[in-house]
């Protein structure tokens with residue numbers, strides 16, 4: 353057992369609290385990772401608010417260094433790794449390079465049932481997204497610890513594990529737009545802005561970002577949006593249609609039922625809406641238009657990515673200057689977890705990243 357410091361949720365709906373915990377040694381194909389940086393994703397905030405199996409450690413955008421490896425682990429001690437979602441590796445979807453749709457995904461990512469963490473001898477839920485990286489150390493499996501080919505600032509590497517992989521992957525792996533196609537992104541948080549960066553990489557000549565927050569619209573423009581729309585008090589779908597004449601692709605990251613209907617409304621014939629946001633359990637959608645225009649509504653988990661190949665590709669895009677991750681990230685010392693969590697909940701910053709053992713800026 354090793355001593356570590358974790359942000360633990362103790363009571364239903366309560367914010368995490370920094371607490372001393374103990375973490376066990378890795379077994380089998382697991383690695384023990386010293387977390388150097390960890391991003392807060394909106395999914396941490398929304399799942400933590402309704403999680404009932406407590407106490408629990410969230411966090412699923414960990415980046416760090418392997419300090420101990422189980423006997424069957426592939427990463428080695430000293431490797432820099434990005435932690436991502438877990439998958440079984442043996443089900444049909446894993447075997448056909450679609451691990452985001454792993455048959456065991458819920459058990460491996462969402463239940464908090466890895467027995468890695470203790471607090472004064474009592475178990476604390478771990479293994480969120482196969483990691484629980486709101487902690488100075490985390491245990492991950494070899495499949496969800498991606499070794500980086502070259503060293504990368506951990507604060508920039510961290511969000512590759514979820515938000516960036518999700519937004520970029522939805523565009524490059526699923527929508528695959530042609531340069532002449534218009535692409536519209538609803539919600540310019542870390543996921544939506546990653547989709548904007550990917551649309552620019554794909555060469556889309558028209559990229560529209562819709563978000564009520566002025567700073568996020570400005571950042572979207574800086575990252576490649578050719579137009580932005582403030583949906584407050586306006587008919588966003590009509591405004592997008594006027595700009596584009598109908599888009600081939602749209603991405604929803606808001607998970608708001610009324611935005612989903614608007615996103616369907618901006619599509620031209622045979623267009624596709626990628627559903628990325630988590631939260632809208634049902635939505636009232638224009639079925640006749642979906643049918644008549646031959647539209648596709650496609651749920652996308654983690655950008656459909658196969659992380660062991662896609663995350664190194666994202667690192668390469670960053671290295672070439674095509675994924676300016678530093679524009680998304682705001683750094684906080686791990687000890688300031690509370691401040692970063694409040695900023696994430698209030699959407700004050702796009703991607704808060706906690707830095708362990710270092711001074712944030």
Ligand SMILES: NC(=O)c1ccc[n+]([C@@H]2O[C@H](COP(=O)([O-])OP(=O)(O)OC[C@H]3O[C@@H](n4cnc5c(N)ncnc54)[C@H](O)[C@@H]3O)[C@@H](O)[C@H]2O)c1
Pocket residue numbers: 393394395398514515518538539540541542543544562563564565568583605606607608611627628629630631652653654655699702
């Ligand atoms: N599918 C996946 O695999 C996956 C992975 C990561 C995150 N997510 C989910 O994706 C969503 C986005 O994550 P994020 O971290 O970017 O969150 P975020 O909260 O930072 O971004 C959402 C954005 O939507 C904007 N918004 C609110 N109302 C709007 C409206 N009416 N029209 C347009 N925009 C509006 C907000 O201002 C905000 O900027 C979350 O629901 C998250 O849980 C899904």
Ligand SMILES: [Zn+2]
Pocket residue numbers: 439440441442443444445446447451453454455456
């Ligand atoms: Zn599987």
Ligand SMILES: [Zn+2]
Pocket residue numbers: 393394395396412514515
């Ligand atoms: Zn996430």
